[in-house]
Amino acid sequence: MTPVQALDFIRVLPEIVLASCAILVMVAEPFVSARHTAALAWVSLIGIVAAGAGNAWMRRFSGPAFGGSIAADPFASYFVYLLLLAAALTLLGSVRYLETNQVHHGEFYALLLLGTTGACLMVAATELIMIFIGLEISSISTYILAGFRRADKRSNEACLKYFLLGSFATAFLLYGIAFIYGLTGTTNLVQLSEKLSAPGARPPLLWIALILAFVGLGFKVSTVPFHIWTPDVYQGAPAPVTAFLSVAPKAAAFAVILRVFLGGLASAGALVFWLLWISALLTMCLGNLAALWQTNIKRLLAYSAIAHAGYVLVGMAAAKAAGPEAGEGIASVLFYLAAYALMNVAAFILVAHLAGAGERYQEADDCTGLAYQRPGVAACLTLLLVSLSGFPATAGFFAKFYVFRAAIHAHLIGLTLVAVLNSVVAVYYYLRVVVAMYMREGNPRASASPLPWPLGAALALSLVGIFYLGLFPTPFVRLANLAASPLP
Amino acid sequence: MTIPPHWYLALGTGLFTVGVVGVLTRRNVIVILMSIELILNAVNINLVAFSRMFHSVDGQVFAIFVITDAAAEAAIGLGLIIALFRNKETVNADEIDLLKW
Numbered sequence: 116m117t118p119v120q121a122l123d124f125i126r127v128l129p130e131i132v133l134a135s136c137a138i139l140v141m142v143a144e145p146f147v148s149a150r151h152t153a154a155l156a157w158v159s160l161i162g163i164v165a166a167g168a169g170n171a172w173m174r175r176f177s178g179p180a181f182g183g184s185i186a187a188d189p190f191a192s193y194f195v196y197l198l199l200l201a202a203a204l205t206l207l208g209s210v211r212y213l214e215t216n217q218v219h220h221g222e223f224y225a226l227l228l229l230g231t232t233g234a235c236l237m238v239a240a241t242e243l244i245m246i247f248i249g250l251e252i253s254s255i256s257t258y259i260l261a262g263f264r265r266a267d268k269r270s271n272e273a274c275l276k277y278f279l280l281g282s283f284a285t286a287f288l289l290y291g292i293a294f295i296y297g298l299t300g301t302t303n304l305v306q307l308s309e310k311l312s313a314p315g316a317r318p319p320l321l322w323i324a325l326i327l328a329f330v331g332l333g334f335k336v337s338t339v340p341f342h343i344w345t346p347d348v349y350q351g352a353p354a355p356v357t358a359f360l361s362v363a364p365k366a367a368a369f370a371v372i373l374r375v376f377l378g379g380l381a382s383a384g385a386l387v388f389w390l391l392w393i394s395a396l397l398t399m400c401l402g403n404l405a406a407l408w409q410t411n412i413k414r415l416l417a418y419s420a421i422a423h424a425g426y427v428l429v430g431m432a433a434a435k436a437a438g439p440e441a442g443e444g445i446a447s448v449l450f451y452l453a454a455y456a457l458m459n460v461a462a463f464i465l466v467a468h469l470a471g472a473g474e475r476y477q478e479a480d481d482c483t484g485l486a487y488q489r490p491g492v493a494a495c496l497t498l499l500l501v502s503l504s505g506f507p508a509t510a511g512f513f514a515k516f517y518v519f520r521a522a523i524h525a526h527l528i529g530l531t532l533v534a535v536l537n538s539v540v541a542v543y544y545y546l547r548v549v550v551a552m553y554m555r556e557g558n559p560r561a562s563a564s565p566l567p568w569p570l571g572a573a574l575a576l577s578l579v580g581i582f583y584l585g586l587f588p589t590p591f592v593r594l595a596n597l598a599a600s601p602l603p
Numbered sequence: 604m605t606i607p608p609h610w611y612l613a614l615g616t617g618l619f620t621v622g623v624v625g626v627l628t629r630r631n632v633i634v635i636l637m638s639i640e641l642i643l644n645a646v647n648i649n650l651v652a653f654s655r656m657f658h659s660v661d662g663q664v665f666a667i668f669v670i671t672d673a674a675a676e677a678a679i680g681l682g683l684i685i686a687l688f689r690n691k692e693t694v695n696a697d698e699i700d701l702l703k704w
Binding site: 244247248251255258259262265266267268269271272273274275276278279282283286287289290292293294296297300301302346347350351 | 612615619622626632635636639642643645646649650652653656657659661662664665668669672675676679680683684686687690691699701702703
């Protein structure tokens with residue numbers, strides 16, 4: 116055990132910056148008058164940008180930290196950028212939302228930053244204990260965020276469901292981790308991989324541990340059959356929180372799945388592959404089919420988020436099946452998550468604006484004729500939905516393209532076919548909202564007030580990102596490939 | 604006389620089962636929360652037993668983290684239940700049914 120050095124702290128710089136900023140916001144909150152709460156939002160935004168700068172600077176010091184429990188590598192760095200982006204967009208989208216809904220408290224920003232800190236720790240962790248701590252920091256903050264509109268019964272219900280099912284799943288994950296520790300004597304992913312790949316070292320009960328851990332992580336990324344909470348929570352939670360929930364904890368949990376199941380436990384091959392394959396199939400099909408019947412936009416986007424998790428799992432199954440050439444599959448997953456983050460956060464924060472005070476107007480029908488009153492807002496929502504359904508020239512298209520290509524290269528023809536069919540079905544429900552906005556006359560009940568500027572800035576940023584990824588994906592793919600390299 | 608490790612594991616498995624059954628069958632939210640705590644304690648028993656088996660301290664450190672986490676979860680969970688009770692006056696999971704399909 117090497118003593119802790121200054122270098123160790125540099126390697127967790129983004130997390131330190133985020134956590135300090137969160138503490139600062141929380142301590143300063145009682146001294147800031149209610150009219151100036153927005154100042155705390157800007158402090159938090161500066162914190163997020165500073166964490167991003169720290170992440171960029173840290174690149175020169177990559178390597179393991181704190182006795183190998185954290186790794187500062189391109190993989191972690193990629194995910195930290197992604198999580199910070201999701202946090203920044205959510206923050207921009209929530210400033211006016213919180214004012215309109217009269218829940219403008221500084222704690223919101225502190226919890227958002229802490230949630231991001233936890234997720235950042237998860238993606239950098241190379242030790243099961245560290246993964247657990249990161250997971251809980253991010254989960255506990257998001258449990259509270261989901262219930263942030265305390266006076267609203269739907270928000271109460273959403274956060275209670277999220278909390279109960281979330282801690283139930285964490286308990287499963289922990290039980291699995293305890294078994295992994297008991298069977299191998301270590302919780303470090305590198306040592307774990309060495310111990311398991313030694314000939315004849317395969318412990319007999321490892322499959323139980325694997326399944327338990329997969330259940331716990333599968334809950335966080337809402338794979339079928341552990342998705343039941345997702346639509347309820349996404350609908351009931353405040354919409355900007357849903358934007359954050361649907362991206363940050365999910366991307367972090369995907370990063371953990373990549374690190375644990377394709378890195379540390381890689382030698383337990385066939386079982387992991389089939390777990391990924393089956394959950395990819397179920398998640399895609401059930402997510403898309405259930406979305407067809409939804410009339411509530413938040414719920415529709417929730418099922419769409421489930422379906423997207425299914426496509427990501429296709430990429431993971433491809434990476435697993437490709438064996439030593441797993442790089443392509445992993446890179447496709449990383450690209451997909453970046454595109455997904457841009458589209459989903461933007462869609463949910465726009466829905467937060469449309470739903471108005473108290474989130475009364477969440478139905479697709481509430482948008483009837485919106486294109487005639489607010490052509491800009493309608494066009495923006497249309498572009499986001501079109502990108503989510505994977506039309507060419509948008510990020511959604513190349514995200515799906517790379518995942519499907521990786522799957523075909525790994526000879527998963529059947530799974531790819533199902534995935535393609537699913538993305539065709541998905542077009543129907545996305546376009547239903549578009550049809551309501553453009554093709555039907557009537558007065559929209561949805562809020563027709565002009566977009567507040569922070570929200571406008573967030574939307575502009577994500578649309579630029581979506582079209583950049585959709586038109587010039589190559590530089591970004593190179594980045595994803597670089598990030599995928601340190602894994603197996 | 605020392606107790607062999609698999610006895611601890613059997614106890615852990617028993618607690619885990621009680622916890623899972625409790626979460627799945629009970630309707631009172633507070634009892635569900637207690638059942639989750641039972642599962643976490645099953646994890647702790649396993650961790651400490653393994654730690655003794657390997658003569659290493661890792662498992663005990665992990666168990667302390669789990670205990671801390673369980674405390675945080677209980678604090679948050681009870682807070683959330685109070686927030687719900689103020690609005691709905693119920694802690695019965697079957698009556699928490701605004702969000703469906």
